[in-house]
Amino acid sequence: MKDNAVTVEFIAIPENEKFARMVAAAFTAPFDPTVEEVTEIKTAVSEAVSNAVIHAYGASGKGLIRMELWSSEKGTVTIVVEDYGIGIEDITAARAPLFTTAAVEERSGMGFAIMESFMDKVVVESEKDKGTRVTLIKTLDLSCGL
Ligand SMILES: Nc1ncnc2c1ncn2[C@@H]1O[C@H](COP(=O)(O)OP(=O)(O)O)[C@@H](O)[C@H]1O
Ligand SMILES: [Mg+2]
Numbered sequence: 001m002k003d004n005a006v007t008v009e010f011i012a013i014p015e016n017e018k019f020a021r022m023v024a025a026a027f028t029a030p031f032d033p034t035v036e037e038v039t040e041i042k043t044a045v046s047e048a049v050s051n052a053v054i055h056a057y058g059a060s061g062k063g064l065i066r067m068e069l070w071s072s073e074k075g076t077v078t079i080v081v082e083d084y085g086i087g088i089e090d091i092t093a094a095r096a097p098l099f100t101t102a103a104v105e106e107r108s109g110m111g112f113a114i115m116e117s118f119m120d121k122v123v124v125e126s127e128k129d130k131g132t133r134v135t136l137i138k139t140l141d142l143s144c145g146l
Contacts, residue, residue, distance in 0.1 A: 001030060004071045012053045012063045012083065020049040020067055020081075027069045028077055033140050040118035041077065041138060047111040048081035048134045054102065056085025056132060075140040082133040088126040095124060 008023055010016045021042040028041060049065060057063035068080040088094045095116075100109030115122045115136060123135040 001071070001073050001075070003073055004030075004069075006069045007066065009064055009066045012057055012065050012085075014050070014053055016065065017046050017049045017053065020045050020065075023067065024069065024079060027071070027079075028140070031071070031075055031077075031140050031142065037138070037140055041079070041136075044115045044118045044122075044136050044138075045079060045081065047114050048079075048136060051111050051134070052081060052083040052085065052132070056083040058086055075142040077138050077140060079136045080133060081136070082131065084131040087128040087130055088124070088132055089128055091124050091126055 004027075006023075006027055008020075010019060024041050024045040025038050028038060033041075045067075049067070052063075052065045056065075063083060063085055066080075066082045068078075068082070070078040070080075093099055095112040097113040098109040102109075112122065112124070115134070119136045119138045121135075121137040123137075124132070125135075126132040
């Protein structure tokens with residue numbers, strides 16, 4: 001498998017969470033990942049994209065999400081989900097399990113915890129009123145397909 005890179009940009013609406021999941025699945029398919037690996041990557045991507053949809057653009061709800069996907073020949077997949085919204089003031093607090101700024105009954109505050117449990121590494125970078133960039137990294141077990 002050669003190194004690969006794909007970038008897609010889409011508007012921040014809930015309908016595009018499914019699109020983003022499908023892009024992640026399609027991008028990783030050539031590595032012949034296990035069902036579990038694909039499910040984990042799709043779920044992590046879903047959480048990152050739904051955060052951008054729900055939290056980034058406030059009441060206007062208008063904005064773009066950029067998704068960059070990279071893979072190395074060794075099977076390491078890097079997925080960047082970026083928005084240009086309100087940003088996160090306190091990243092450490094936001095990443096803590098159960099922390100949410102949304103209505104409690106609406107969301108559970110487990111998005112970042114889910115991303116962390118399903119990926120090898122999660123990097124969150126954010127600047128107030130500039131946007132947020134979540135980097136999800138996972139190395140697939142390439143020995144499975146042999
Ligand atoms: N892309 C984003 N833009 C702005 N704020 C965000 C973004 N992603 C996450 N946040 C903040 O981090 C908090 C925690 O996110 P998360 O763990 O996914 O829980 P939830 O989405 O259920 O609130 C959110 O409530 C929100 O305040
Ligand atoms: Mg969330």
